[in-house]
Amino acid sequence: VVVASSIEGQSTCDGYCANSYAANTQLSLSIETTANARFTGWSKECIGGQVVMDKTKACTATFAPIYTLTIDKKGNGDGNIASDSGIDCGEHCQTVQLVGDIVNLTATPNPSSTFEGWNNACLDGQVTIDSIKVCTAIFTAKPAYKLTVAIEGVGKGQIESNPAGIDCGTICEAKFLKEDISTTVVLTPDASPGSVFKNWSCESESEPANFDETGIKEVVMDGNKHCTAVFDSYGTLQFQDEASIIEVNEEANSITLTVNRVGGNLGEVSIDYKTTDGGANDSDYRPQEGTLTWLEGQNDPQFIIIPILTDKIAEDNETFVVTLLNPNGHAALGTPYQLEVTIKDVPWQSYVQFAMPEYDVNESEGFVRLIATRAGSSLSQIEVAIRTENGTADDDDYQMTADNILTWESGDMEPKSVDIDILKDGLEGTEEFFLVAIDKITDTDNLALDPDKIVAVVTIFDTPPTGSLEFDRTSYIVGETDQTIEVLVNRVGGVSGDVSVQYNTQIGSYSDAATPGQDFTNISGTLSWTNDENTAKIITVPIILDNVKEDAELFTLTLSQPTGGAALGVKSGAIIEIIDMTGSSPSSGDDEINYPGILKFGQTEYNMLEGDGEVIITVERIGGQFGEIKVKYATDDILGINGTVYEATSGELIWADGDSEPKQFTVKLLDNSFVGTDHSLQIKLSDSTGGTIIEGNEVVINIQDDDKTIFVLSADTYENYEGKEAIVRIFRQGNNFSKVSLNYEIEDGTAIAGEDYTKTIKMLVWERGDITAKEVKIPLQFDRIEEDKESFQFTLVEASNDALIGTPNQATITITEADPADCKLTPVTNEKRVSQSLDCYLQNKADIVIADIVIEPYGTIDGGILQGTVFNSGLIQDVTLAAGTIVEGGTITGNIAGEAAGIRPILQGVKIEAGTTLSNVVISSDVTFDPSVINLGTGVLFEDNSLIPNDIRLEAMLGYMSIEPVFGNPVAILTNEVLYNSSQDGILGIINELHDVKTKIGRMKQHDKYGYLYAYFGELRYALLPMQVKHILRTQVTDFIPQNVIIANDGKVTFTTHLGREVIAHPVIQAPDAFNDALKTLGLKPAIMLENGNVQVNTPNTYFYQGRASMKSIITTEPLGLHTNKVPVSLVFTDSDRQRQQFIYPAAADTKALYALPDTKLTNEGTLTVQINDRSYTGLLDYVVTKSKSNELSITDIGDVNGDNCPDHQLNYPNGTSQIIFCIQ
Known part of the structure; x- marks a missing residue:
């Protein structure tokens, strides 16, 4: 097509055409060709396409057809194809040729291939272009054997071959031609730093592989061969903490840093460590330097313990650095090898203040609870007094409880509460207030009170007889994917008359306010209560899901205009926080299953050396995993360095529905010869599918030149x-x-x-x-x-x-x-009970015994064994106490373990630091400790019963039986006690002396294999599994605690002794192995026993079975095995030479929810009486527990399920399960 352009406009000519122009018109002729043609030139009068119309002229444009020549290869061989016109094709190429062109092609096979010939279009390699042509060269591979190399072991390394072909680590297989004389391939191993070559093994060699001292292996290629190189490793030494900055409280006493040997344990290795001052110096911590050593085969963690010093100086947080350096024994230095420790300053004084300056309370609530908190130092005991002062409220409106003293022991930072009784008066519609203040009891420097924080105002809101209407709380959190949020409104204080209140949503004036119609749906309405009704009412607010990543957003729900004489309560407004589905708040609770998620690079930047060979790029799917999603990736060659610095790559990553694992792809880096030039390139994500969002669609790779x-x-x-x-x-x-x-x-x-x-x-x-x-x-x-x-x-x-x-x-x-290392023990000559003293830090070896010593205030013994008499004014940490040792005074920390054999070591008047673990020691009088922050382990005893912390679990101190867990539960040894010089048979011996045990159960023993308590009473055999052992007494002995046995309706048994030991036990299946074997034959999983004593059997489906064992078994002639053909289910097993039958009854799937209702009756035989919505139901529970769509406790009529002409019901639990209640006629 010819386009003629002039000042008068344009005209197009396709074929033959003629036009008239004014004299001397300037014409510009342009050409538009089709895909299969090429313009070859103009006629003489129109050369260049520029024409002046000074006479009649004829212009002819000449076109020639063009065709493509495609060159391809086939066969299992390889080679190159070239032509005399400059074609040089690898795998595939295509050129454009004119009609009549003659192209001569030459095929050159690779050394390992043979050229077999051309296809019909180019039989002799010469092709004349008269149409579209495809020429195919056929190459076949010469016969060859394949050598594959694998790398195994904990070490790392590479394998190279001669002749070339193997570069394992990158290319782990190669073919070598079959020759009359077989090729010998030399394999050379190269171990990475920290690793060492160990040995070779080749599948075709019956004898151990031969190789020289350098590891070089010769393989004769007379067949396919596979060889494995094994590398061992000396290991990498590094800190366990992944974060390079860690924090420690100034009052922590010490910080322990863990150093690991990872990746191998060959040979003896060591590494030095040292501390270096930052803002902190030796007045803030004790500098440390030393060497950690691992022997051959050892890879246990090693520890660096750095004492932290306290002072009375108010200062900024200070830092010091701990560095690992100089690895020896061929070990490698890993990452992190340096940690920055920040010592967080703690004021030397304690501060006590109220948690809130104002408290509101409804008169009907009966009391108000104020919270007092301790800040600053925790090192000393402090006490404060709480007093009240009248405002508009007086003594007729409130009453202070007698116990108005708050005490914090040393180390205790827990909040304390003060309850003040609120008295109901006859006045209506008034609000009154009074003041509560904190006072010092004694004038001491270690306690400071801020006048602005030690007075709280309590406002009493009157509750009329008709009641107050308020939300159950003032703030709610809802996930963006939750669809709705339900808010409860309560009627409190009074129920006289009919009342109502209006509600509505409001945006509020928050900077992060939610938007109606975009984040939630505006609602309003009225809630009503009839006379004598106080049922909680529910307001449901729809929540809208969007695909916008955003911070949490807020809106308000407000109550207003109460009627019928009701008042608005204290909580008349509620703030609702919507958490974005991407998880912008850690408490979001978003349902990621219903959201496709967000795609992002694993890191925003990669820093590489050009000699690294490749960089692996990670793309993460976060915030959701719903549906299949895809995303494309590609390198962006904006600097034109593809082919010289890196090889361009592109592709697509795919995540299946439910898949949230990171995906990876590789970009190859090229080691070029350009010296001193650094480069960078970008990789971009695009075209994501499935509704997912791309967050930060590009990543930068910085490539540093390593040629200098x-x-x-x-x-x-x-x-x-x-x-x-x-x-x-x-x-x-x-x-x-x-x-x-x-x-x-x-x-x-x-x-x-x-x-x-x-x-x-x-x-x-x-x-x-x-x-x-x-x-x-x-x-x-x-x-x-x-x-x-x-x-x-x-x-x-x-x-x-x-x-x-x-x-x-x-x-x-x-x-x-x-x-x-200069710290030495000093002999003592004037003291009979001790022979040496210490006033410095001593790092003792594990097997070295130090006996009869005085530890001065600046003295520390770290590690080793202490024996005899120890007068301690300093610190003891991580030591073993020999039998008969007495430690008096000072502080202990770390792992303090007494020798189990012989006389138990005794602690007297010591302070036990938080985080300490004790075992096999006796705690005597005047020992200071907080049981919530230390670990009381096996063999810890108390000299006096009054020293045992109240309400503490005792299982760890008693020790666990060395048996397999019983239905998933470890069992404490009840023949032990935690009281020094206790009875021989421990807690069990005392239980057996209880009257009800003697008369109703019989003398119990603890089963050697299954750990349960069992007894024979006539022909009955009782069995109970102890699930909890506690101490519930704060004094030595008392007659006020009932020493008895309580057997609940569901079979739960509580034993209480005169020493305050409380043992809770549940009926247990008496032949666990026989029961699990029977389940296995039915295709079911082993049973588990829940904390409430129920036995649960899971299935491969969405339902499970739940039952409860009878407390006793009876003698029977029924056949052995699990009998499931009639209710109740029973297990027949062998006991000695007799057969016994134990019944297993159905059990409730959520007993906690049932017992929360009044008048619930649940028996061990599986019968249930429950009252829901003013209606009472009685029946027998089903063994089968299924999933429920409801999350409320409710009951549904389901008709006659079992065909006994009596209607059955389905019980829905708040935990999302349901269970049938069969009617009992």
């Missing part, structure tokens, strides 16, 4: 003791092709050369190929002057041959005064 040498220091801080050496290590990174040198400088700080250290200056030189780290050793001079830490600077300054100086390139070297 770079020098860096191993750390930016070094520290050692005077009289020793500071060793600074310098690493060479990047290329190692040339010889390079490096200069450094040393400059004084507070440390002076010649006085505190010796300056050593020399040039460091690396030869070609040398990549070893160089060390500069600086002697630190010893003096006898006591002084603070001193430091000087070490700096890398100049490198030769265009080498670069990276970071860190400057380090601070600190000189410390004393070495903890």
Whole structure:
């Protein structure tokens, strides 16, 4: 097509056409070709397409047809195809040719292939272009054997082959041609840092694989071969904490850092550690330095314990750094190897204040509870008095309880409550207030009271006889995906007459207010109560789901205009917070199953070296997993570096419905020869499906050139003791092709050369190929002057041959005064009971015994064994106490374990720090501890019954039986006791002396295999599984606690002894193994026993069975096995030489919900009487428990299910399950 353009307009010519133009008109002719044609030129009068109409002219445009020539390859071989016209095709190529062109193609097979010929269109490799042509070269592979190489073991490494082909780690298989003389392939292993080559194994070799001391293996390729290289590892040493910054409270006494050996345990390895001051110094913590060692085969965690010091100085949080360095024994240094510890300052005084300055209470509620909190220091005991002061309310309106003293023990930071009784008066419609204040009892410096925070105002809202109307609480949280929220409104105080109240939603004036119609639906209405009615009413607000990622949003629900004489209560307004479905609040509770989620890169930036070979990119699906979703990814070559720095890639990631696992793809990096040039590229996500959102659709890869040498220091801080050496290590990174040198400088700080250290200056030189780290050793001079830490600077300054100086390139070297290794025991000669003393920190070895010692206030014994008499004014941590040892005074922490054999060690007058674990010790009088923050382990005894903490669980101290858990429950040893010098048979011996046990159950024993308590009473066999053992008494012995046996309707048995031991036990299936074996034959899973004593049997389906064992079994002649053909189900088992039958009754799936209702009666035989909505139901529960769509306790008529002409019902529980109640006629 020809387009003619002039000042008069345009015309188009397709074929032959003619037009008239004014004289001297300037015409511009342009060409538009079709896909199968090419323009070849104009006729003579119109060359260039520019024409001046100074006469009649004829212009001819000439076109020639064009055709594509496609060149392809087939067969199992490979080769290259080229032409004399410049074609050079790899896998596939296509060119455009003119009609009549003659193309000569040459096919060249690879060394491992044979060229078989062309297809019919190019039989001899010559093709004449007269139409679209496809030429196919056929290559076949020469016969070859395949060698595959695998890498195993805990170590890492690579395998290369000669001849080339194997580069395992990247390419782990190659083919080698079948030859008359078989090819010998040499495999060379190269272990990664921290790893070592171990051995070879090849499948075709019957004898152990042969290889030389370097690990080089020769494989003769006379068939397909598979060889495995095994690498072992010395391990990587690193801190366990993933975060590089951790915090510790100033009053914590110490911080323990865990160091792990991961990835291997070959050989003995060690690593040094040291602390370095930041803002914190030795007045804030005790600096530490030492070496951690793991022996051959060991990989247990090792610990660095750093004492934290308290002071009375108000200061900012301070930091110090703990560094791992100098790994030895071929171990590698992992990440993190450095932690920054922040010491959070704690005021030295305690502060007590009310949690809120104002409290509102309805007169009908009867009391108001005020909360007082303790802030600041926790180190001492404090007491305050609570007093009241009249406002408009007086003594006729409220009454202070007698106990108005609040006490916090040392270490106790828990809030305390004060209850004040509210008295009902005859006045209506009035609001009154009074004041509550906190006072010091004694004038002490360790307690400070802020006048603005120690007075609270209590306002009493009158409750009329008709009642007050209010929400059940003032704030609610709802997930954006929850669809609705239900809010309860209560009538409190009075029920006289008919009353009502109006409600409506409001936006409020919040900066993060929710939007009606977008986030929730506006509602309004009226709630009504009849005379004598106080049922809670429900307001349902619809919540709207959107696909916008946003912060939590708020709206208000308000009550107004009460009628019938009712009043608005204290809680007349409620704030509702909508949590975004992406989880913008940690308490969202969003249902991710119904939301497709958000896609984001795992990190926003990757920093790589070009020699790394590849970078693995991670894409995460967060916030939901509903439905299948897809997203496309592609590299964006905005800088034109594809093919030189990296290889472009693109593709699609797919997540199935319910899949939220991260997905990955790889970008290949190219190691080029451009020196000193860094690059970056972008990868973008696009075209997501399934309603998902892309958050941050691009990630940047920074690629650093590694073709230059770079020098860096191993750390930016070094520290050692005077009289020793500071060793600074310098690493060479990047290329190692040339010889390079490096200069450094040393400059004084507070440390002076010649006085505190010796300056050593020399040039460091690396030869070609040398990549070893160089060390500069600086002697630190010893003096006898006591002084603070001193430091000087070490700096890398100049490198030769265009080498670069990276970071860190400057380090601070600190000189410390004393070495903890100098801490020694001091002999004592004037004291008969002790022979030595300690007033410094002593790191004791695990097997070293220290006996009869005085530990001074600055003394610490960390580890080892203590024996004899120990007078402690300092700290004992992580020690073993030998039999008969007495520890008197001071503080203990960590793991304190007494020897189990012999006389139990005794603790007298000590303070037990939070986090301490005790075992096999006796706690005597004047021991200070908080049972909620320490671990009382096996064998802990109390010298006096009054010392045992009230309401504490005793199982861990009693110890657990060495048996398999019974239906999932470990069993405490009840023949033990926690009282020193107790009866021989422990708690069980005392229980057996209870009157009801003797007369109704019989003397019980604890079963050796199953742990339950059992007894024979005539022909009956009783069995109970102890599920809970507690201490419920605060004094030595009392007659006020009933010493008896309480057997509940559902079979639960509670034993209470005169010492205050309470044991709760439930009936248990007496032959657990036989029962589980029977379940297995029915295709069911092993049973589990719930905390309430019910036995649950899960199925592969959505339902499960729930039952409850009878307390006793009877002698029977029924056949052995589980009898499920009639109700109740029973198990027949063998007991000694007799057969016994134990019945298993149906049990309620949610007993807690049932017992919350009045007049509920639930028996161990599975019968239930319950009253719901003023109607009473009685029946027998079904064994089957199914899922329910309801989350409320309700009952539904379902007709006659079992065909006994009596209507049955379905009971729906709040926990989302349901159960049939069969009618009992």
